[in-house]
Structure formats: structure tokens, C-alpha cells
């Protein structure tokens with residue numbers, strides 16, 4: 001049986017409707033001849049084939065609702081009433097398709113054919129001609145998704161996916177670990193994490209959930225729990241002061257990790273959001289321990305369980321942020337401050353850092369392991385998969 005996660009996996013790469021044989025791989029709406037040359041009132045088999053062909057030429061995604069309608073009408077027109085067994089509750093995508101087809105009841109094949117052709121005609125007529133290729137999105141920058149620079153005894157790791165609000169891909173998790181490993185050995189005094197563009201980081205890239213290996217979602221969840229544990233361990237064990245230069249909104253894991261940083265400087269534009277409840281997830285990055293310790297259990301619960309978003313000022317009042325700067329002078333003031341700190345005796349800085357971290361290190365590793373175990377279960381839950389499908393589907397990724 002195909003599982004929910006496997007379906008999501010497939011959808012990330014192709015249009016779901018292809019899976020049941022309906023030719024709906026629709027890349028773009030463009031101006032097409034009205035009614036596809038059909039003159040008679042009843043649509044023929046040939047009209048249907050023409051319409052299907054036109055759909056294949058579309059260059060713009062018409063949205064899930066339309067795709068489901070087209071899928072259902074095509075199946076009804078070619079096979080009659082729905083003859084598939086009802087998919088399981090977790091198989092959200094196939095269930096949506098099954099629901100759409102079943103909803104047509106005993107609609108005659110000819111009527112379904114006609115409705116399909118009419119729907120394609122109306123969408124084609126309403127659509128615009130293809131536009132020339134657009135320039136890169138605002139703020140998009142050459143270079144990889146992660147940029148690492150080392151200058152004036154500061155190693156800076158920059159999230160560099162502004163068009164995706166700096167969401168963290170699986171590759172980026174790996175690259176951050178490598179960058180931290182290198183920074184722990186280079187001549188830098190401070191290691192900084194920051195974001196390029198409007199956002200600091202929008203957290204875990206939710207399409208990470210779609211890349212399911214042939215061994216299945218359980219294996220994916222297991223390996224991701226290991227990856228996440230190793231990733232957070234790198235922050236726990238990092239031997240030098242870690243500084244977050246939070247240039248804009250921060251979401252999810254980019255917020256929870258801040259409890260493991262030594263300094264968190266934020267622009268007054270920044271916000272701090274951990275929407276684990278709505279995502280069917282639970283906290284990570286040791287935040288289930290660091291946040292209550294820092295802000296008290298009730299404020300921590302408001303953020304981590306109920307997903308309350310904090311402004312930079314609020315986060316500062318709760319101890320999550322060290323200092324807030326006006327956005328207009330943020331970069332200048334923060335980097336001046338950091339450069340001054342690099343003039344301090346490096347061994348003293350390192351020793352102070354070590355004695356501060358050593359007391360809680362063992363506890364942090366235990367918390368990390370527990371959080372990753374809980375998440376491994378959460379990732380496989382219907383609550384989480386539905387939330388991810390909702391996000392991806394709203395953005396036309398399914």
C-alpha cells in the first residue's frame with residue numbers, strides 16, 4: 001500500500017494526478033483557441049483528447065481545486081463512476097482524488113466529457129499569454145544556500161535562500177555542521193549565524209518531508225532524527241562563543257537553537273515564532289529545557305506549545321534576545337560591537353565559554369536525544385503530515 005509520506009514524496013517531484021493515469025501534468029495557462037475548435041454542443045471523444053492535449057501545454061499551475069475537478073471529470077468520462085477502493089485516512093492525496101471522483105456519482109460519461117472540455121475551454125480563455133522569462137526574485141543572491149566567510153577573526157555562516165525565506169534544506173543542515181566543525185578549528189574568536197535578505201530563517205524546509213527513500217517514511221524519520229540529533233549536538237559542543245545576528249523574522253529550529261547561543265542580537269524587525277502546535281510537531285534544539293530555564297515555564301509553554309510569536313522586544317524581555325537594535329542601524333552597530341569583542345584575549349574568551357557550558361552539557365545532550373525521539377514519532381503522525389500537505393498545497397507545491 002502506498003503511504004501518505006510516499007505520496008507526498010511523489011508529489012514534490014511531479015503532479016499527483018499523473019499517478020492514476022490522468023494526463024494532467026499542467027505547467028502553464030496560456031491563450032488557446034476557444035472551445036478547442038468544437039462546434040457541436042456535445043463533446044466527442046476527439047474533443048476530450050484535444051482538451052487533454054491543451055492541458056498538457058499549460059505552463060501555469062491552475063491550482064489543486066481545478067486539478068482535482070479535471071482529474072475527476074477525466075476519470076468519469078473514461079471509466080465511469082469511481083471504481084477504486086477508498087484510500088486510507090493517511091493517504092491524503094489519493095483520498096482527495098477519490099473524494100473528487102466519487103462526488104460525481106453516476107454522472108453519465110458523455111456529460112463528464114462535455115464538462116471536462118468546457119472547463120478546459122473556460123480556463124484556457126481566461127488565461128494570459130505566456131510572459132517572457134522573469135529575472136531572479138528580489139534579494140536572490142549568487143552563491144550556495146549557505147555562505148561561509150572568515151574575516152577579522154569572525155567566521156560568519158549566512159543562510160542564503162532569500163527567495164525561500166532562508167528555509168533550511170537537508171543539505172544545509174549538513175553544510176552547517178561542516179562549517180561549525182571548520183570554525184571550531186580556525187583562528188576565529190566568534191562564530192556568527194545570520195540570514196541574507198528579509199528573513200533570518202523560516203526554519204526547517206517543509207519540502208524535506210517529501211523526499212522519502214524506497215525504504216519508507218519510518219526509515220526517513222529514523223535517519224532524520226539521527227541527523228537532527230547530530231546537528232544540535234554540534235551547537236551543544238561548539239567550543240567558541242556563538243552569536244546570532246537576527247536580521248529579520250525567525251521561525252522553528254532557527255529560534256529554538258538560540259537557547260544554545262551566547263549572544264543574540266536582533267533587529268527590531270525580527271520576530272520569533274515556533275509554530276510546533278499547528279505543525280503537529282514538538283520542540284527541538286534543546287528548547288524544551290533552555291526556554292523554561294530562561295523565561296520560566298509559562299512563557300516557554302506559550303511559545304513552544306501554543307505557538308505565540310514574540311516581537312524582538314518581547315523576546316529580549318524574556319531573555320531569548322540579548323539586545324534589540326533599530327533596523328536602520330542594525331548591521332553597523334552589531335558588527336562594530338562584534339569586531340570590538342574579537343580584540344579580547346582569545347584564550348580567556350574560550351575558557352570562560354567552556355566553564356559556562358560544561359555544567360549543563362550532559363543535560364543538554366540528554367534533552368536533545370529525548371526531543372529527537374519525540375520528533376521521530378511526530379513526523380510520522382497524521383497531524384504532522386496533514387499540516388505539511390496543507391502548507392505545500394497552499395503554495396502549489398503539490
Ligand SMILES: CCCCCCCCCCC/C=C/C(=O)SCCNC(=O)CCNC(=O)[C@H](O)C(C)(C)COP(=O)(O)OP(=O)(O)OC[C@H]1O[C@@H](n2cnc3c(N)ncnc32)[C@H](O)[C@@H]1OP(=O)(O)O
Pocket residue numbers: 005163164165167168202203204205206207208209217220221224228251252253254275279281284379380391395
Ligand atoms: C519523515 C520526516 C522528515 C523530517 C525532516 C526533518 C529534518 C529536521 C527537522 C528539524 C525540526 C525543525 C522544525 C522547524 O523548523 S518547524 C518550522 C518550519 N517552518 C515553518 O513552518 C514556516 C513555513 N513558512 C511560512 O509559514 C511562511 O512561508 C512564512 C511565514 C515564513 C513567510 O510567509 P510569506 O507569505 O511572507 O512568504 P511565502 O509563504 O510566500 O514564502 C516565500 C517562499 O518561501 C517558501 N518557504 C517559506 N518558508 C518555507 C519553509 N519553511 N519550507 C519550505 N519553503 C518555505 C514558500 O513556499 C515560498 O516559496 P514559493 O515562492 O516557491 O512559493
